Amino acid sequence: MNIPENLRRIRSFVRREGRLTPGQQRALDSLWPRYGVEASDEKLDLPVLFGREAPTILEIGFGNGESLVQIAEAHPEQNYLGIEVHRPGVGRLLQRVEEKGLTNLRVMCADAIEVLNHQIPDNSLAGVYLFFPDPWHKKRHHKRRQVQPEWAQLIRQKLKPGGILHMATDWEDYAVYMLEVMGQAEGYRNLSADGDYVPKPDCRPLTKFEQRGQRLGHGVWDLMFERTD
Numbered sequence: 001m002n003i004p005e006n007l008r009r010i011r012s013f014v015r016r017e018g019r020l021t022p023g024q025q026r027a028l029d030s031l032w033p034r035y036g037v038e039a040s041d042e043k044l045d046l047p048v049l050f051g052r053e054a055p056t057i058l059e060i061g062f063g064n065g066e067s068l069v070q071i072a073e074a075h076p077e078q079n080y081l082g083i084e085v086h087r088p089g090v091g092r093l094l095q096r097v098e099e100k101g102l103t104n105l106r107v108m109c110a111d112a113i114e115v116l117n118h119q120i121p122d123n124s125l126a127g128v129y130l131f132f133p134d135p136w137h138k139k140r141h142h143k144r145r146q147v148q149p150e151w152a153q154l155i156r157q158k159l160k161p162g163g164i165l166h167m168a169t170d171w172e173d174y175a176v177y178m179l180e181v182m183g184q185a186e187g188y189r190n191l192s193a194d195g196d197y198v199p200k201p202d203c204r205p206l207t208k209f210e211q212r213g214q215r216l217g218h219g220v221w222d223l224m225f226e227r228t229d
Helices: 022-035 046-050 066-074 087-100 112-118 139-144 149-158 172-183 208-215
Strands: 056-060 079-083 105-108 125-131 159-169 188-190 221-227
Touching: 022 087, 022 105, 046 079, 066 079, 066 087, 066 105, 087 105, 112 149, 125 149, 149 159, 149 172, 159 172, 172 188, 172 221
Parallel strands: 056 079, 056 125, 079 105, 125 159
Antiparallel strands: 159 221, 188 221
8 A cells, every 4th residue: 555645735634722720731842752752764673662562542632632641541551542633632641641640642743644655554554443533624725624435545555454443423414424434444443343333442431522412402423343354
């Protein structure tokens, strides 16, 4: 699979960054050297980065990091690398990592496409999470959606055979779109028994936002695809 370096010039995010709280700034200043990973053009040596050999899962766009922290705490046998472009979310995640004393989580503040292209080795990831990405719901903005055919193949290149791409969205239109893109993507198998969506797996924590949405009758759609070759 030959993925071009200029996979996509159109950004799937906008840097609407809020002001850092004093605690978030302190976390960035003091904890980044321990848990942060700098963006570069060098491939990451994941066993060296985490100090051990273990399955590594990448989360793209972790927001404030609360779900990622819960997952990493519940699964100490696995390594987790989170990528987020917004510094307040990175700062908040670092605070929680320190509070929980987690040793199996590292964080990057960077564009995920650049990281995937330049720093993540091929056939290295046990899983990739994409939870509640910006749906870019206006039709003219669909080109900004994270999930695109080229993106699916880039993720496939980084997953090990048998690795899982797990996505979730609370926008039904985006869920349908994800299913269409992934249904046509070479080298994947849908893990849904019905060929569409899977029940919410226990590995994905139920967020406060999602709980509020459920009370209001809003749906959430989970999709899980396995790399087959």
